[in-house]
Amino acid sequence: MLFLVAALLLFGLTLGTVAHAPLGLSAVAAVVIAVWLAVFALRERHARRHGTSH
Template identity: 65%
Template sequence: MIALVAALLLLGIMLGAVVQLPLSVSLVACAVIGVWLLVFAMRERRARRH
């Protein structure tokens, strides 16, 4: 749960800084955060099944 909160906080910070960062850096950062959230969701779903 803490990882999810940290990811959402980081996403909020990145969205606030998007104006100051180049588009390519913003897209890479958003992709990394998105993958992190997907991995977290898959791990949580798998943990609930077992």
């Protein structure tokens, strides 16, 4: 339960920060995070298919 409260607190702080940032900066940050997650997902899929781990 404590983990959930901490996660929601951090989520709220992040959304508060994004609300005060310019729209362009928020969009760039969102694209960077999306690319980072996509690269991570592709690396994980590749590692699982080939049976190797980093």
